[in-house]
Amino acid sequence: MLFNSIEFAVFLPLVFCVYWLVLKKNLMLQNMFLLGASYVFYGWWDWQFLILILLSTIVDFLIGIGLDKYKEKVKRKSLLLTSIVVNIGILFIFKYYGFFVNNFVEAFRFFGAELNVRSLNIVLPVGISFYTFQTLSYSIDVYRKKLEPTRNFISFAAFVSFFPQLVAGPIERASNLLPQFYKNRVFNYDQCVDGLRQILWGLFKKVVIADNCAEYVNLVFQNYELYNGSSLVIGAFFFSIQIYCDFSGYSDIAIGTSKLFGFTLMRNFSYPYFSRDIAEFWRRWHISLSTWFRDYVYIPLGGSKGGLYKKIRNTFIIFLVSGFWHGANWTFIVWGGLNALYFLPLLLSNRNRLNLGVAAEGKHFPSLKEGVSILTTFGLTTLAWVYFRSDSVLDANGYLVRIFSSSIFSKPESLGLRHALITPGLIVFMLIAEWWGREKEHPLTHLESKFNVVVRYTLYYGMILAMFLLSGEKQGFIYFQF
Structure with a gap:
């Protein structure tokens, strides 16, 4: 359902009226209603997409509970790895499988060998990159003990599928959005x-x-x-x-x-x-994605600390990965690399936070x-x-x-x-x-x-x-x- 469609112009007032006029005093019913409305909103394109978002929700909900239950480092790492493999695996299959297969075939063709590898004709689910990163950040934060895991499945599922930001962000952190599903919400006119x-x-x-x-x-x-x-x-x-x-x-x-x-x-x-400057641009553009990569990729790699090689390496990794996140095409990778070249002189001269x-x-x-x-x-x-x-x-x-x-x-x-x-x-x-x-x-x-x-x-x-x-x-x- 598009924000600029007649369907949404009918959907939003209807959901708003039921939410505040009928369910205003019952938090659980409000959350259940938002969850149902969000699934209707997302399933409007294709109800089959709901299977993926439900799978991602269940996996990370259970992993969060497991991370709280087990204290052994090996078990907790295994659970986190499971979350990463499932989420990134789903994203890879639906978004990047064809890209890698086609480039693999072209590489062999360059050397004169023909490979008969079938590419899958897969429809890319709307917004998959956004909600995948959102659920993944929840598991990582619970693993790092920066967030208490939830045992309220309805609230967690509503957090993952919250319809206003489900399809194209902002990519919300669980530490910000999830607690808002626990608190009674009062209508605020202003x-x-x-x-x-x-x-x-x-x-x-x-x-x-x-x-x-x-x-x-x-x-x-x-x-x-x-x-x-x-x-x-x-x-x-x-x-x-x-x-x-x-x-x-x-x-x-x-x-x-x-x-x-x-x-x-x-x-x-x-x-x-x-x-x-370019550094300021990236602090102001798609902030939820930029800060996601900063916190979960750039800083774990060492950030701007260390020697010259590490600074350059980490800068290119973050921009190339960010480019590839946007789509399975070399154009996005080149776009990311070009922005890395723009950013690098500012980083090396310590002018990136000027x-x-x-x-x-x-x-x-x-x-x-x-x-x-x-x-x-x-x-x-x-x-x-x-x-x-x-x-x-x-x-x-x-x-x-x-x-x-x-x-x-x-x-x-x-x-x-x-x-x-x-x-x-x-x-x-x-x-x-x-x-x-x-x-x-x-x-x-x-x-x-x-x-x-x-x-x-x-x-x-x-x-x-x-x-x-x-x-x-x-x-x-x-x-x-x-």
């Missing part, structure tokens, strides 16, 4: 209103901006040989905006929806395109130095996104070669009125709104304190009207494929 504002902002970014950008992006990336360099620059820029508005829009809707039910999710985006605050904090405009740093970081990020978006590394290379040709100085190909004026205007509006609200969780947070009711509701209804009149062709969320 929290719900803020949740609705965040949902509105997320839908606006997705439906009005991301989907508009997608039309031109799809055309250009699928036929890049037919376009000059300046047109490809616009295509790359539009994709940078598309993937941000698409993914951060989903996160805004997920976090806002959670607020409607009395839950607080971790922040997943913090205005990453206002970052002044920009921890908000750009131009307390000011209306950035300094010249900050402005140049922000534009440079955005430019580097946009170049890397070309690999992320392209179908193959060869296509990405060809795209970049055409960008950096003499045709970059040519007049862009005809964009049409929408992509030449309306879409850029909407992008400018979004960027101004986010710059103005960059010190808040989302740009609509502080409207009540800044503007009167007439101005606020004019803006709200204007955004809703834009979703009907200016929306692009309906697109799925990009991160659903991961």
Whole structure:
């Protein structure tokens, strides 16, 4: 079920009303209802996907109990290994099996040998990378004794399948989300209103901006040989905006929806395109995944401690694994490696934690130095996104070669009125709104304190009207494929 669908527009109010009006005084029934609603939400695509999420839930629930029961180091390690093998095994079969088989066959073909190895025609379950990492982190935290295991299966199952963030995150830690299923939740009007504002902002970014950008992006990336360099620059820029508005829009809707039910999710985006270096960008982009890899991969490997070799090795491991997490394609690995190259000079010069605050904090405009740093970081990020978006590394290379040709100085190909004026205007509006609200969780947070009711509701209804009149062709969320 898509957030930007009619089905969800009916589903959400219905679940909200039953949750608060019928079940408001019974925590167990609320959790059971959320679990059932989440399974309906996820099973809307294909009920067979529910088997996998139920399997992952049962395995890690039992392993958590076992880790608490057994004190022997060998048994506890065996249980943790079981969790890792089951979760990563499921992820490997459904997401990466075909990639490894195809590359194995191609490697032998390179040396003149033909292998008759059958590839499995497997449908990738929606959101499998997200809930797999979520359940896996629970087992690791229980093993590390950072979290008490739960014996409440309903609460644990609801935590794993919680529908607002199930399909594309944020990837929640059990230490943050699971305890919220144990506590009585009381309807909070202000929290719900803020949740609705965040949902509105997320839908606006997705439906009005991301989907508009997608039309031109799809055309250009699928036929890049037919376009000059300046047109490809616009295509790359539009994709940078598309993937941000698409993914951060989903996160805004997920976090806002959670607020409607009395839950607080971790922040997943913090205005990453206002970052002044790549290190800051990765502290602000897909925060739940970045911190997951930091805590469960990077730090156990030694982090930035140790000699020069270990620093370089760990940096490349974390970025390459992060790239591969996104999909079974060399384009994602190259994208990860390119970001590692961007990050490495900052790490080696101990400048990777230089920009921890908000750009131009307390000011209306950035300094010249900050402005140049922000534009440079955005430019580097946009170049890397070309690999992320392209179908193959060869296509990405060809795209970049055409960008950096003499045709970059040519007049862009005809964009049409929408992509030449309306879409850029909407992008400018979004960027101004986010710059103005960059010190808040989302740009609509502080409207009540800044503007009167007439101005606020004019803006709200204007955004809703834009979703009907200016929306692009309906697109799925990009991160659903991961």
